Amino acid sequence: MxxxxxxxxxxxxxxxxxxxxxxxxxxxxxxxxxxxxxxxxxxxxxxxxxxxxxxxxxxxxxxxxxxxxxxxxxxxxxxxxxxxxxxxxxxxxxxxxxxxxxxxxxxxxxxxxxxxxxxxxxxxxxxxxxxxxxxxHSYSAYPMVRQARALVAQGGFGKVRRVAVRYTQGWLATAQDAAGKQAQWRVDPARSGLAGAFGDIGTHAFNLVEFITGERMTRIAAEIRAAVPGRLLDDDGAAMFHLAGGGRGTLIASQICAGDANGLDISLWCEEAGLHWRQEQPDRLRVARRSGPEEIWRAGTDGAWLDPSALAAVRLPAGHPEGYLEAFANIYHDFAEAVAGRTPTHPAYASLADGIAGMRFIQAAHDSSVAGNKWVDLTEPEQ
Amino acid sequence: MxxxxxxxxxxxxxxxxxxxxxxxxxxxxxxxxxxxxxxxxxxxxxxxxxxxxxxxxxxxxxxxxxxxxxxxxxxxxxxxxxxxxxxxxxxxxxxxxxxxxxxxxxxxxxxxxxxxxxxxxxxxxxxxxxxxxxxxHSYSAYPMVRQARALVAQGGFGKVRRVAVRYTQGWLATAQDAAGKQAQWRVDPARSGLAGAFGDIGTHAFNLVEFITGERMTRIAAEIRAAVPGRLLDDDGAAMFHLAGGGRGTLIASQICAGDANGLDISLWCEEAGLHWRQEQPDRLRVARRSGPEEIWRAGTDGAWLDPSALAAVRLPAGHPEGYLEAFANIYHDFAEAVAGRTPTHPAYASLADGIAGMRFIQAAHDSSVAGNKWVDLTEPEQ
Amino acid sequence: MxxxxxxxxxxxxxxxxxxxxxxxxxxxxxxxxxxxxxxxxxxxxxxxxxxxxxxxxxxxxxxxxxxxxxxxxxxxxxxxxxxxxxxxxxxxxxxxxxxxxxxxxxxxxxxxxxxxxxxxxxxxxxxxxxxxxxxxHSYSAYPMVRQARALVAQGGFGKVRRVAVRYTQGWLATAQDAAGKQAQWRVDPARSGLAGAFGDIGTHAFNLVEFITGERMTRIAAEIRAAVPGRLLDDDGAAMFHLAGGGRGTLIASQICAGDANGLDISLWCEEAGLHWRQEQPDRLRVARRSGPEEIWRAGTDGAWLDPSALAAVRLPAGHPEGYLEAFANIYHDFAEAVAGRTPTHPAYASLADGIAGMRFIQAAHDSSVAGNKWVDLTEPEQ
Amino acid sequence: MxxxxxxxxxxxxxxxxxxxxxxxxxxxxxxxxxxxxxxxxxxxxxxxxxxxxxxxxxxxxxxxxxxxxxxxxxxxxxxxxxxxxxxxxxxxxxxxxxxxxxxxxxxxxxxxxxxxxxxxxxxxxxxxxxxxxxxxHSYSAYPMVRQARALVAQGGFGKVRRVAVRYTQGWLATAQDAAGKQAQWRVDPARSGLAGAFGDIGTHAFNLVEFITGERMTRIAAEIRAAVPGRLLDDDGAAMFHLAGGGRGTLIASQICAGDANGLDISLWCEEAGLHWRQEQPDRLRVARRSGPEEIWRAGTDGAWLDPSALAAVRLPAGHPEGYLEAFANIYHDFAEAVAGRTPTHPAYASLADGIAGMRFIQAAHDSSVAGNKWVDLTEPEQ
CATH class of the missing domain: 3.40.50.720 (NAD(P)-binding Rossmann-like Domain)
Known part of the structure; x- marks a missing residue:
């Protein structure tokens, strides 16, 4: 057993x-x-x-x-x-x-x-x-996100030049929306911490960028704000950033985007191809190369051509949609395996270092915004 | 507990x-x-x-x-x-x-x-x-399929006039594909029964038609065949059918559709609107009325405008994709509740009568095909 | 000049x-x-x-x-x-x-x-x-339809096994809809001829099948009807058919599909790949092979990998949508060239033989339907 | 005549x-x-x-x-x-x-x-x-862009809060790509002017923002660069901006996004709904309100519910795709009418003031970037 x-x-x-x-x-x-x-x-x-x-x-x-x-x-x-x-x-x-x-x-x-x-x-x-x-970080546990990371890591696409990531939700679009239990603590600095939307979902977007590119984000210039009057924490914001390898990017994190559900989308363009993934249709990864037809990579246990890290994250043949809970299940599976001494080759959970990096992102975005959109480094603080 | x-x-x-x-x-x-x-x-x-x-x-x-x-x-x-x-x-x-x-x-x-x-x-x-x-019948347990059924049942769309359903897979496209354990028994009359693809997936398509329209299929004219040489059971076929309320339809069930994964799609057109659902993107239901913009209905616990039968079948807010396993889970949940004496208002499992109807569909498709595409009734056999 | x-x-x-x-x-x-x-x-x-x-x-x-x-x-x-x-x-x-x-x-x-x-x-x-x-036949003048034909003709995909084509419109969904000048003659046997929807749009679907597969349709079993009470010509119908090479197919042509605009869609599955095209997004051709990622072929003058017949039918680089009028323009361009003695290699207009074949389709569908969905050959009539 | x-x-x-x-x-x-x-x-x-x-x-x-x-x-x-x-x-x-x-x-x-x-x-x-x-500015001449503008202008969606626009192309992804006649002058400061990509396509994105929102862009913080070594003008960049009504936005303009064709996409979120348009599928406008199903507005002469400004920009019933050339034709049509003294109610061409605004955008983006991503006003220069 x-x-x-x-x-x-x-x-x-x-x-x-x-x-x-x-x-x-x-x-x-x-x-x-x-x-x-x-x-x-x-x-x-x-x-x-x-x-x-x-x-x-x-x-x-x-x-x-x-x-x-x-x-x-x-x-x-x-x-x-x-x-x-x-x-x-x-x-x-x-x-x-x-x-x-x-x-x-x-x-x-x-x-x-x-x-x-x-x-x-x-x-x-x-x-x-x-x-x-x-x-x-549930989103990097999706099979096609792992496929994207593998494709970039294999090197054939060249360096990452530009990234566009956005995470837009609409559930806090009005002041009344924040009355529910889920919302209450997220808009309360005492419980949420330094950031609202940038902490709650911005860190997911940040993590996704670092996960797929395999690079650290080095600088950020951000403008975050409470768009709904009376809020104490940011519910909307955007940033420009640099990657360690020279790539540039934009990041939007907002919870006041009326009509949006859980709109986490990422596009990244390397020298030879672009990769495009939308969380709301997570079993597809669109790859557009400089020439030839576009490609739609699909998740599924029958995808022998997929990277092992992606195959390890699927349970069903292609066409049997797996979703958010299954991605999350990959995290539990792999963490439990690691606890039992059987650490997987490509663990689906984020590391402590990733978590620390996420906090640096929050801090830097906050500092940049307060300083009027100034570039701020995400370097390690002095010891 | x-x-x-x-x-x-x-x-x-x-x-x-x-x-x-x-x-x-x-x-x-x-x-x-x-x-x-x-x-x-x-x-x-x-x-x-x-x-x-x-x-x-x-x-x-x-x-x-x-x-x-x-x-x-x-x-x-x-x-x-x-x-x-x-x-x-x-x-x-x-x-x-x-x-x-x-x-x-x-x-x-x-x-x-x-x-x-x-x-x-x-x-x-x-x-x-x-x-x-x-x-x-896992597919009628999807929230947006239940929403479709509810929209039709509410009557505002008028009578169902035409249905197009297809269930196309490619995993048995070649003779070698049938070597695996999953495939072996499906192509063996002794274990699969009267039908191959029409039993394995055709019954799903049939059930979906009856479930969403709320009508029985009354007649069928079918042509089924083993497209791959040497097969003893059908791997490919199509049918035309009549519904009790006068609507007409087409049904395709094939497991030799190279490149397709689990392509179950249904469109049905009522007098005032068409409804369109694709299993591979199951959390969306497209509704096109005779005038005005098209509508995309989305699954999610936050969809207060959804039918109770659809809401009962979701676990997460919109934008957090639920898939095949969650649909299947609805069946287990509801059957267990029924066993425990708490039968849900809209049970997600199909009834014995639905199962019998599915067998009549298989039999009638077989008989029609053998007789050269003749119309065959799906009436109850003499007692 | x-x-x-x-x-x-x-x-x-x-x-x-x-x-x-x-x-x-x-x-x-x-x-x-x-x-x-x-x-x-x-x-x-x-x-x-x-x-x-x-x-x-x-x-x-x-x-x-x-x-x-x-x-x-x-x-x-x-x-x-x-x-x-x-x-x-x-x-x-x-x-x-x-x-x-x-x-x-x-x-x-x-x-x-x-x-x-x-x-x-x-x-x-x-x-x-x-x-x-x-x-x-304007639809076979679209670049990506020509690309589909070329991909099938090249032979690498093997024989065509199954085709599903449908052409669904909603503009004649009600009796009142037929009052306009466009509709009046189409529902009048004296001016439209033997068929209504099957002539008006069914022949387009038929032509698309023959054009892309490069095969003649040999037999048809059809059920066509006037779904709107009082109509003298068919406004809705479906058929099953055989192709000369052994493939089977279904065809739907209906003008009472409420909510649909100009829904001409075709899927065809060969032994090694499926091809999928939707007229309403005509610059894309989806190709799904038995293994590997799906492919989205895009129209555009910069698509050096496209077939010459497709390239000859585009004016603009990819991403600059060309539509219905441009497809139609290809017909005029090529017919005028032919009139001027410069017949193109791949003319965009259908031939007289194609037109005759379309009439045989109409006749056979009519005859089959009248005979109760009997198989009728589309053979050449006796001379 | x-x-x-x-x-x-x-x-x-x-x-x-x-x-x-x-x-x-x-x-x-x-x-x-x-x-x-x-x-x-x-x-x-x-x-x-x-x-x-x-x-x-x-x-x-x-x-x-x-x-x-x-x-x-x-x-x-x-x-x-x-x-x-x-x-x-x-x-x-x-x-x-x-x-x-x-x-x-x-x-x-x-x-x-x-x-x-x-x-x-x-x-x-x-x-x-x-x-x-x-x-x-051809893109604001598309019917569904005009519909978007009308929906925002009608006021029911409330104020614009956030805009995300991007215009990404891949045709200048490498140094060799700039050898063609089209590319040569665009990368030459003497002929292109102050900006490369930000002038060539950034101004389109800018115009689209101002057109749909009906607001002027007031401030911008940009980072633009020549990503391909040796280029004298920007081929890639991004900006954050403010709108006169308090909304915030991001803008990406890049011609080194490998694999992209003519990827002009805009999303804008108002207080009550989000609007989403993609140039590569221009006849659709997605509208997501805070509650209820999403809406897909479709272009077509039969769309009686469309705004007159959108209806004036279509030639064909829905489902007959019109594209880039037809949008451009609207500009010529309306400008010719105006020249003949019959200025349309909603002219499809941009005004001189719009053109001047576009130049202010280029100048401000340049100045901001040179100053290290500093906020720069797009105010009118002193007289």
Whole structure:
């Protein structure tokens, strides 16, 4: 029988969006089992939510501190092997740090933390403890995104010259839209951190750029703002950026784009070809070379011509659409494998370094915008 | 905690395509738990497959007869509450009949059986025993297919006048393509039954027509054939048909359409509007009215304007693609709810009557083709 | 200076749809000049229409007979070099025959004539006089349709196995829709001939099948009908057919498909690849091979990899959409070149034989439908 | 008979791209007639080109000065009524000024001139002489672009918040690509002017933004560059901008985007809906409102629900694709009507003010880029 890696979850209780996504993803992955949880910071709600999620009542805890303490006390063959953290951003660092100190591997939703300082603190703890940290950038876990990365990495397309990425949603288009549980914390600096839309979805766009190009973003000039009056955090913004290899790009992240659902699109043009991917039709990758017909690469287990990293991320033959949950499931699958000592060749989860890079992106975008769209480096801060 | 409905599986072992689909669908559904199985008719393979699927070794049986006998002997609160049958077609009827006789509900993969006679036998047993039978027509479980059905049923579009449905795949395009385990039994009359492609995928297309229009197909004139030399069963064919309400249609079912993946597309035109759906981009439904802009209806939990039957079939906000596994999960979810006495208003599984209708379609297509494309009625046989 | 070939037009006056299309097409072609016309059978209207079309008043005639008589009397270097016939169907044959008898080349709109008998009469006259006859099947003049034909003809894709073509429009969806000038004659047997939709657009679909496959259609089983009560001619129908090379196909032609504009789509599957073209996005041809990414072939003068027959049919670099009028212009260009003695390698106009084949299609579809969907051969009638 | 407005052309001889486009557009328009030309600055080539274009040899001149002098000397009822200028950019201003001084209306290809100074000079002459000046921004002449403008102007969508426009081509992706006649002058500062790609196609993107939003762009921060080593003018760049009404946007203009053809795409999001248009599929406009299905608005004479400005720009019923040449024809049609004293309600040509605005855009983008991406105002220069 496939070994089921045991995991616990912090956050993701009643009314949450991403908690159920993580749990369903783990169910699809097939190699993980949810054994414990502190699904809410409200003890009563945590219990109710744990019950709904199928967590045994004696392992459904009222706080993350309790979870870590009680699970640590369990025998190794029973206690959770990793902890997924799906709380609002401000809890990511304290919960992850506590979990790492107690010897747990942690899988953190993006962005890594609420602030740069918290991210660096988390990094230090991870380095000291040697604990495993993964970050859930779901979009780089899609098979055709991995195919895109492979095509660029193979080198035949030449250097990346220009990138255009945008992530536009419309669900926060009005002030009233922010009344729901999902929205509330995202527009609250105390819980979301330095950024609103640029943290919530901008980091996904950023990660996608770095993932596909295989390059670090080195500079950014951004203008971000709260377009809806009264908001304290950005809900709309754009940036220009440079890549380490000389390429240039633009990035839009906005949650006030009325009518858009989850509009993450990326185009990148290399010297010999352009690559184009839209999250809302994720099983296709359009490749246009300098000559000849355009190509539509399709996901599917029967695509013998696909890169191994893409093939490892599909379950079904072409034409049987896989979506967001399956991409997310790839992350759980690979992280669980890594926890069990079988790290995949091309893990679908983002690394701690990727998470730190995402925080640098948020900080730099903020600093650039405050300074009037000035170029800001995404270099590592002084030690 | 959500009650987990216990189920057993017959078939779906090593090398199977649809078995893992069923099990992953059940995992996504969240309200089912696989507790027993006879995953292969080869006892050793059954054991190995059961182990991979996470079935406890004492409930992984070597044959469906053993499964039914042994599960029947378990206490009610422990034994499987329904049995999923995912074997080659010729085993559907005997396994389902045995299960019904033993008091189990059964969820059968399509087509219902291998022959019309077997289907009618199964129907008699189901009527006599009063056992529940569901059929897994996965495509009518997609949210936008359900939206299409609702739009037609609401009546504002008027009567259905013309339907064009096609289901084209390319995976059996050559003789060599039929060497794999998936293909072998599908091209073998002893295991597949009366039809090849018309049974395997034609019944899906047929079901989709009846599901969306809400009408029975009454007559058919078909020409089916084995396009690849040496095949004993049809791999390619087409039909014209009549609907009970006067509409006319065409249906193509072919597995030799080189380059196609899982090309199930349907267009239907009512008096006031046309509706268009493609399985390979399942979260969109195109509606073109006689005047005004075309409409693209999108799946998503945030689509307050969607029909309740469509909303009940989505898990995520628009823009987060759900696919084939999620559609299939709707079937498991609803069948498990029904088994637990909470039958949904719009169950996602097809009924026994739908399954019987599918067999009449196969029989009539076969008879029409043999008779040189003659019109054949899909009426109920004499009792 | 490019020689301007002089042409006259019969039909296409006030309120006509296809007349202005022909004239604009000729203007785009650049090698034709409209010098005379009998744009209506009503003399006053003919004069008014001729004036609007820029025809000098002394060469704007009141009837086609007058046009032929008077133009014949002009010196060769002045009189029209060919005559375009764009009247309702029942005038095609008499006008064309009169023109041929007087020594003019004729370019006839489709379908060739109203009846099979008229078509055969026209054929005899053409053979006897040796006059040139072209037929305007505009869709085979699109560059990507020509590319499709070339790809099939090159042989690498193997034999054609299945074809699915449909031509669906919604403009005659209701009885009231047929009140306009365009519709009136099309639903009138005296002017349209044997068929309604199957003649008006079914012949286009038929021609497209024969053009791309390079094969003759040999048999047909059709069911056509007047779906709108009170109509005397078919407005909706479908057929199954055989190709000379063994391929099978389905064809839908309907003008009651509410919401559809000019929905001519074709898919054909050969042994090694499928080809897919949609008239409403004509500059793309989708090719899906048995393995590897799908291909999107694009029209454009910069497509050095395109077949010469496709390249000859484009004016602009890729990405500058050319449409219906440009396809039509290819017909005028090539017919004028042929009239001037410079017949192109791949003429964009259909031949008289193609036009005759279209009439056989109409006749066979009619006969099959009347006989209850019986198979009818499209063989040449006895001489 | 429709009055034919007589026009002359300067530039557009052998090997030119845009000259034949203008002439074919005029032919489609139907209300213009080319009567004179100075198609090249090389007298011999001018004569040969004029002959090919059907210009009588006595009105085919060897230079624009000769054309203006000689045409001016002709009787009013014979001489050209307007002059189209389709030379490389550096000739626009001197030719237009000479034509205006001689009393001719002028229709100038974009960008208006090579430099800001030349543009302001031209503006002064136009004001002094009262001569008509039109600019050919072909993309705002597409019916669905006009529909977009109308939908925004109607106000129901609220204010424009964000715009994303990009114009990406790949034809100058390598140094060798610039060897052709079309490319040579575009990469030469002496003939192209201040900008390369930002002038050639950036001004189209800029114009599209201002046209659809109905707002002026007020500020820009740009980074433009020659991506291909050795180029003297920009071939790639991006900008962020502000609109007068508070909206923000991004603009990409690049001619080194390998694999792209003529990729002009715009998305704009208002408070209540987003609008999306792609030049390569120009007859569709996607509109996504905050709730309900998405809408696809289609061009066609049968679209009674379309805005009059859109309806005025179509010739054919929906489903009969019109493209680039037809959009361009709208410009010629409307400019000729205006010259004849029948100015349309919604002229399809851009105004002199629009042309001046385009030059301010080029200047500001250049200045911003040189200053390191600094915000630069597009305000009117001091008088």
């Amino acid at each position: 496939v070994e089921q890696v045991r995991y616990a979850m912090i956050g993701g209780g009643e009314g949450a969006f991403i908690g159920p996504v993580h749990r369903t993803a783990a169910a699809i992955a097939g190699n993980c089992r949810l054994v414990a949880g502190a699904l809410s910071s409200d003890a009563e709600r945590a219990r109710r939510s744990g019950d709904m999620a199928g967590i045994a009542s004696d392992r459904s805890y009222g706080s993350y501190a309790e979870l870590i303490a009680r699970e640590s006390a369990l025998p190794p063959q029973i206690r959770a092997q990793f902890i997924a953290i799906v709380t609002p951003n401000h809890v990511h660092a304290p919960a992850a740090i506590a979990a790492l100190e107690a010897g747990f591997a942690v899988l953190v939703d993006k962005p890594l933390t609420d602030t740069m300082a918290a991210a660096l603190h988390l990094e230090q703890v991870a380095q000291r403890t040697g604990g495993m940290v993964g970050v859930t | 959500v009650e987990q409905v216990r189920y057993a599986m017959i078939g779906g072992g090593e090398g199977a395509f649809i078995g893992p689909v069923h099990r992953t669908a059940a995992a996504i559904a969240g309200n089912c738990r696989l507790v027993a199985g006879a995953l292969s008719s080869d006892a050793e393979r059954a054991r190995r497959s059961g182990d991979m699927a996470g079935i406890a070794s004492d409930r992984s049986y070597g044959s469906y007869a053993e499964l039914i006998a042994r599960e029947s002997a378990l206490p009610p609160q422990i034994r499987a509450q329904f049995i999923a049958i995912v074997t080659p077609n010729h085993v559907h009827a005997p396994a389902a009949i045995a299960a019904l006789e033993a008091g189990f509900a059964v969820l059968v993969d399509k087509p219902l059986t291998d022959t019309m006679a077997a289907a009618l036998h199964l129907e008699q047993v189901a009527q006599r025993t009063g056992g529940m039978v569901g059929v897994t | 490019v020689e301007q070939v002089r042409y006259a037009m019969i039909g296409g006056g006030e309120g006509a749809f296809i007349g202005p299309v022909h004239r604009t097409a000729a203007a785009i072609a650049g090698n034709c000049r409209l010098v005379a016309g009998a744009l209506s059978s009503d003399a006053e209207r003919a004069r008014r229409s001729g004036d609007m079309a820029g025809i000098a008043s002394d060469r704007s005639y009141g009837s086609y007979a007058e046009l032929i008589a008077r133009e014949s009397a002009l010196p060769p270097q002045i009189r029209a070099q060919f005559i375009a016939i764009v009247t309702p169907n029942h005038v095609h044959a008499p006008a064309a025959i009169a023109a041929l008898e007087a020594g003019f080349a004729v370019l006839v709109d489709k379908p060739l004539t109203d009846t099979m008998a008229a078509a055969l009469h026209l054929e005899q006259v053409a053979q006897r006089t040796g006059g040139m006859v072209g037929v305007t | 429709v009055e034919q407005v007589r026009y002359a052309m300067i530039g557009g001889g052998e090997g030119a791209f845009i000259g034949p486009v203008h002439r074919t557009a005029a032919a489609i328009a139907g209300n213009c007639r080319l009567v004179a030309g100075a198609l090249s600055s090389d007298a011999e080539r001018a004569r040969r080109s004029g002959d090919m274009a059907g210009i009588a040899s006595d009105r085919s001149y060897g230079s624009y000065a000769e054309l203006i002098a000689r045409e001016s000397a002709l009787p009013p009822q014979i001489r050209a009524q307007f002059i189209a200028i389709v030379t490389p950019n550096h000739v626009h201003a001197p030719a237009a000024i000479a034509a205006l001084e001689a009393g001719f209306a002028v229709l100038v290809d974009k960008p208006l001139t090579d430099t800001m100074a030349a543009a302001l000079h031209l503006e002064q002459v136009a004001q002094r002489t009262g001569g008509m000046v039109g600019v050919t």
